[in-house]
Amino acid sequence: MNITQLAIIDLGSNSARLVLYEQDQQGMLFEADNVKQVLRLSSHITQDGVLDDEGVQLTLDCLRRFKDICDGRGVTEIVGVATAAMRQAKNGPELCEAIERETGISIRILSGPEEAHYGYLAVVNTMNLRDAFTVDIGGGSTEVTWVEDRVCVHKISFPFGAVSLTQRFLKGDLPTPEELKNLEQFLREQFASAPWLTKRLRPVPLIAMGGAARNVGNMHQKKRNYSFQSLHHYTLNSADIADSYQTLVKTPLDKRKKIKGLSKDRGDIIVAGVVVFSVLLQVTGSEHFVISTKGLRDGLMFERILQGQNDNVLEDVSLYSARQWMKRDRVNSVRAEQVSRLAVSMFDQLQDLGLLQADAGQRRLLQISGLLQDIGLSINTYDAAQHTFYLLTNVLLYGLTHHQRLVTGMLASYKTDKKLEKQFSQHKDMITPAELPAIKRLAQLGLLARFFNRPLAGQVRSVQLEKRGDQILLQCRVLPKHIIDRAQVNELLEAMSKSYGQKFAYELIEVQP
Amino acid sequence: MNITQLAIIDLGSNSARLVLYEQDQQGMLFEADNVKQVLRLSSHITQDGVLDDEGVQLTLDCLRRFKDICDGRGVTEIVGVATAAMRQAKNGPELCEAIERETGISIRILSGPEEAHYGYLAVVNTMNLRDAFTVDIGGGSTEVTWVEDRVCVHKISFPFGAVSLTQRFLKGDLPTPEELKNLEQFLREQFASAPWLTKRLRPVPLIAMGGAARNVGNMHQKKRNYSFQSLHHYTLNSADIADSYQTLVKTPLDKRKKIKGLSKDRGDIIVAGVVVFSVLLQVTGSEHFVISTKGLRDGLMFERILQGQNDNVLEDVSLYSARQWMKRDRVNSVRAEQVSRLAVSMFDQLQDLGLLQADAGQRRLLQISGLLQDIGLSINTYDAAQHTFYLLTNVLLYGLTHHQRLVTGMLASYKTDKKLEKQFSQHKDMITPAELPAIKRLAQLGLLARFFNRPLAGQVRSVQLEKRGDQILLQCRVLPKHIIDRAQVNELLEAMSKSYGQKFAYELIEVQP
Incomplete structure (x- = not known):
């Protein structure tokens, strides 16, 4: 496998750490190993503000070992930094030179x-x-x-x-x-x-x-x-x-x-x-x-990944992270992006029609859950929705609170009310029963977008919502060559009619690709 | 991403199925989608043994749709077969020609x-x-x-x-x-x-x-x-x-x-x-x-993967499957193979010394669990062992019974007795309390092999077991540049002394790489 190995070395006052990251073909970085060695350098700083001989030896020994590990693992790039103890030690720069001479590892002493x-x-x-x-x-x-x-x-x-x-x-x-x-x-x-x-x-x-x-x-x-x-x-x-x-x-x-x-x-x-x-x-x-x-x-990592773009600050943390997991778990991204887009479009139109009271945060969770509905397939096609929930409540999705991660898991894995309630019963300390109806309404939107994209991703190009008499008509612009499971869609629209207190119907309007 | 798309079409008597597989850079195939269409062809076969016009039309419509899906998904290879109904229909071969003419899909009518x-x-x-x-x-x-x-x-x-x-x-x-x-x-x-x-x-x-x-x-x-x-x-x-x-x-x-x-x-x-x-x-x-x-x-799939080697039969199903999951979840395979090898080597020597009563089946589970100890890292470094257990009891490891898959999960995720017992308590219908001590002894071997390979994979090249007085001495041939956490190893050997009813000690003998 063509994998790049990157190491970060962090020489702290209490311990030194070597973290190994692997970068795959898509440029994604994963922590592959994490070695800690307790050095207690701060206790080796003399009253004159010098790191004593024992401290120097401990540091050199540790760095030699880290170098051996990096060599053994085929590491191609090492980012080394040191913090408080080395900053305080008058002989810090001298020690860094010795480290570089002996191991080739360059350690940068960070200012406060x-x-x-x-x-x-x-x-x-x-x-x-x-x-x-x-x-x-x-x-x-x-x-x-x-x-x-x-x-x-x-x-x-x-x-x-x-x-x-x-x-x-x-x-x-x-x-x-x-x-x-x-x-x-x-x-x-x-x-x-x-x-x-x-x-x-x-x-x-x-x-x-x-x-x-x-x-x-x-x-x-x-x-x-x-x-x-x-x-x-x-x-x-x-x-x-x-x-x-x-x-x-x-x-x-x-x-x-x-x-x-x-x-x-x-x-x-x-x-x-x-x-x-x-x-x-x-x-x-x-x-x-x-x-x-x-x-x-992790700050050092982001500096390396973002290479100075936008001052090393991601514009959109939760979307970035969701897409990383989407790719990592081999989700079909063409379909996932379309499911996400369609769900959010229906969300916006329902809000405009006054049929949905929700905020930008909920919209974002719907968007992310659309990207990650299929993440559980990476574990097993059998019970995939359950695995989706397990993954979304256990992988570290950045940029979301725990409550948001839980709701994202509930949205992405929604199939039946019974399962939603079971998930709720496992997390009663995080979520109130009063939140469930709103979560369900969002989950149904996500599921509808999913149905529209199955089996052929993108077959429903867009959906226009319109009030027609006493019902909301979903006008689906659809490819001539589509396969929509009408029974499935009808059943879901009926369930939605109940939870939204509003009748729904749909029609297909064929458009050219 | 450079992914090959393969489709299998199975035209059965009751329903037609299209299964899409994606093949990644390592040549591994994953089911990406699965479309079923109920045709009931068997009810369209006339008394003269001919598929009637409606049956012919249904089949052609279905295949056209499948073709559209394959085109929409960028499928590069289609394997199509038909079974009983088409076999019985006198006009089956004629229909296959029509299908190929209209869609380019070649359907092979399988004999019984x-x-x-x-x-x-x-x-x-x-x-x-x-x-x-x-x-x-x-x-x-x-x-x-x-x-x-x-x-x-x-x-x-x-x-x-x-x-x-x-x-x-x-x-x-x-x-x-x-x-x-x-x-x-x-x-x-x-x-x-x-x-x-x-x-x-x-x-x-x-x-x-x-x-x-x-x-x-x-x-x-x-x-x-x-x-x-x-x-x-x-x-x-x-x-x-x-x-x-x-x-x-x-x-x-x-x-x-x-x-x-x-x-x-x-x-x-x-x-x-x-x-x-x-x-x-x-x-x-x-x-x-x-x-x-x-x-x-799946038989068609294996024929395609194995391309006739060994009559399309894998020599070793469970090892093959374990290595697929190891690669798929980005486990460091150099380390995993060495952990597995070392654990099995110690197992064999303990058997020779009469200290372990176990069979080839248990040896195999130890071997496989060594390969998969780190699979949970793919979900989160936090609680990775728990994720390892979740994955091994939910991914479909081929070639193992449920009991074997459960034990493999217990071995691969072993950290403490408390967690082992919790796992047991969730599966009391599958495993008896009497089995636990033996599982624990195996799990400890796997954990020891893990410790020997951390942080530097392969630092312990081999372990020779020898009876020395009242104890078993583990003579570890180790690279000069090793980092072994002695406190961790000693603690584990003490626990092993209890569960094996036999004192253990170890020594390191430096060897050149």
């Missing part, structure tokens, strides 16, 4: 704002947002950005992280009120140096990257027995963070380590992480705290 | 034995069998073959099918005992013309294709609330068929149509189908009745 910017790129290209703050807490630094209309307006890197804050402020097992007060005070002073952090007129979400954020999200999901298996784009309220804070500071370390969802090796530093989130939520006035599992490395 | 042979090819290339009978009941003919050591030794086509038998023998709603007796008597006489059908010394399974068989399997699965979502290779006992027979002949048509798992349009002809199965089981002495969802069309 550069590091912040890559975090922003990861978030803006994988999440559904326009305005937000982002925060990325590492071991030795914390990057914060302010995003307005998807543009990074401000960015800053603070020279403290979960590890260094813990070492400096939280000496014992259970933090004392005094310690917490000092830490909060310190953070408030630090954040004051970036006046753009203070409250907006309208609150915007705080998007959080890094291990501390992932752990906070994990704990919250375990506690409430959350039904959706995904952490990226998981949203908590500021009150949830306050709860976590209260719980964590009252739990001794040995018990903290047993909290479900919290990594054992993070029990000590999680408190400092949550204090940072808590203070930042107060300062920014944000009401929502959203986890991003994508960060620095 | 040819049709039987393609059914055999479908079964032998997708199922785990050496000796078996196969039966394929269509509307107007029934093909039977006898397979010995995977070779088709005898084949025959009978000129009756579910539709024609119903018309001739079962006139009313509820069949009378007299009618059933006459039908059975008729079938016994017919089957007597093939003396090779009579009982073997050891009973062999009867593999059944066609709609009647699929419906029998479906009904049985619904009745027992079967936990595995697959029909191909589903196995019933001869007693189950006797039960179905008794139930169906006592149920009036209107109630029959409501039986779960039975297609509405098959309520009338299912009785004749089950009588054929019942009589055939008695004649052959078969104790097992196995559903094959693969048939004629």
Whole structure:
């Protein structure tokens, strides 16, 4: 197979990571492997601000190993970066030269704002947002950005992280009120140096990257027995963070380590992480705290994929991501695009006729679900709709909230009300019964567009909706050589008449291709 | 995308089918679409044995439509065949000429034995069998073959099918005992013309294709609330068929149509189908009745893929199928093959040392699961093991029974005992608690082979097992440039010591690449 191998190396303050990506013939990149080596470089920085000999040796050994792995895997391109520890170390540039001499790998030491910017790129290209703050807490630094209309307006890197804050402020097992007060005070002073952090007129979400954020999200999901298996784009309220804070500071370390969802090796530093989130939520006035599992490395990836176009920001995240999955799972894209187009066209006309109250968000989900109706065929033609639902609730569709991903799965896999209700019953914590009728109406539109494109994609070129007496007539411009299953369409239109409270009929008008 | 489109057209007595396959760059074929048109040609054959004008027109119209679909989809190759009705029609060859003239599609009228042979090819290339009978009941003919050591030794086509038998023998709603007796008597006489059908010394399974068989399997699965979502290779006992027979002949048509798992349009002809199965089981002495969802069309496919090699019979069905899925889901095959090899090597040595009581079947499942451990990564790196289990219990791995597919999924996705037990709890109808310890021992071997191949595939070249005092020493020949997570390996070896009742240790011996 003619596959390009790309590696990203991220030399952090706590650990070094090698991520291998494979690029297929269509140019799509997939994570193929992920190697982590804990180096704790921040603890090897002397009081004079130099990385000590042991730290240098550890780093060189690790990079040699990474080089061996890259060679063994036939990697053709390596993107290497280093963050806080190497930035702080006076001998960082010297070490980078040694690394390049010994392994040929070029490591770029990122400035604080550069590091912040890559975090922003990861978030803006994988999440559904326009305005937000982002925060990325590492071991030795914390990057914060302010995003307005998807543009990074401000960015800053603070020279403290979960590890260094813990070492400096939280000496014992259970933090004392005094310690917490000092830490909060310190953070408030630090954040004051970036006046753009203070409250907006309208609150915007705080998007959080890094291990501390992932752990906070994990704990919250375990506690409430959350039904959706995904952490990226998981949203908590500021009150949830306050709860976590209260719980964590009252739990001794040995018990903290047993909290479900919290990594054992993070029990000590999680408190400092949550204090940072808590203070930042107060300062920014944000009401929502959203986890991003994508960060620095993904930002580097997007920079490479987008090659500077549009400042490395995707114009349309969710459509881009849906099309990636469409291609990856070998969906017939000619048909899928036509199903999607037809469904959206009928949606727009129903809105114009006042028969549908829906918003742009729902329109988008209908559009995406049209592209992905056949994704389950990649698993099995038998029960393909069930597989479509499984995939859409488990693959990471970027640019959508969990609720949106769930609804997309319901729309794309819709066949019968019974199955829709079963899907609903598995996710009662995410969706209310009151939403079901609207979801069903959208799902029926998608299914109708599907029927019009089967077996011959594009046989129905367009559909014009018109009020004719007491019914809505669907005038389908259809190719002379079409095969439409009229019984199937009639049955669906009857069901639609019930759910829309409006009679539907259709006629075929032959047009030349 | 550079994809070849292939179409298979199957002009049957009851319906015509067009199946579209796409072939990707690696030469793998996937079903992309499936169009059915009910023609009921058998009811258009006159008493003089001629297909009447309406039947001719229906056929021509249908083929024109199929041609349009093929053109619209860019199909580059069409394989067309016709079966019983066209075989019986005196004007069949003439109609084929007309079809070719009008559409350019060449339809080959299969002889009875040819049709039987393609059914055999479908079964032998997708199922785990050496000796078996196969039966394929269509509307107007029934093909039977006898397979010995995977070779088709005898084949025959009978000129009756579910539709024609119903018309001739079962006139009313509820069949009378007299009618059933006459039908059975008729079938016994017919089957007597093939003396090779009579009982073997050891009973062999009867593999059944066609709609009647699929419906029998479906009904049985619904009745027992079967936990595995697959029909191909589903196995019933001869007693189950006797039960179905008794139930169906006592149920009036209107109630029959409501039986779960039975297609509405098959309520009338299912009785004749089950009588054929019942009589055939008695004649052959078969104790097992196995559903094959693969048939004629798949046989044609295999002929095209294998191009005559080894008489169009795969040497190793399950390995072939596993490697197809491995490639299709972009598993790193270098690593997967090495994991598989290492796991099997340790399996063999443990057997030689008397520490493992397992058979060739279990060895095979370990081998296959090694190839497919990473299949779940294609869905999401998050929870990849769970996705591996979902895929392996839902994709159609050929050449394995359901029980084997379930165990393969458990082996390939093994991470913790807790997850293994959860998987078991979902499939208690298929697997006994007594099997779990042996599955766990195999799963641990697979996981160890996985650890040895991470992060650098092939870093452990081979493992030699040796009894050293009271422990088994794993001597790993390892590349000088390796990265083995020793803590991970040690933890697993400790768990293995418990489940094998035998201490394990390992040492690394560096070798040159």
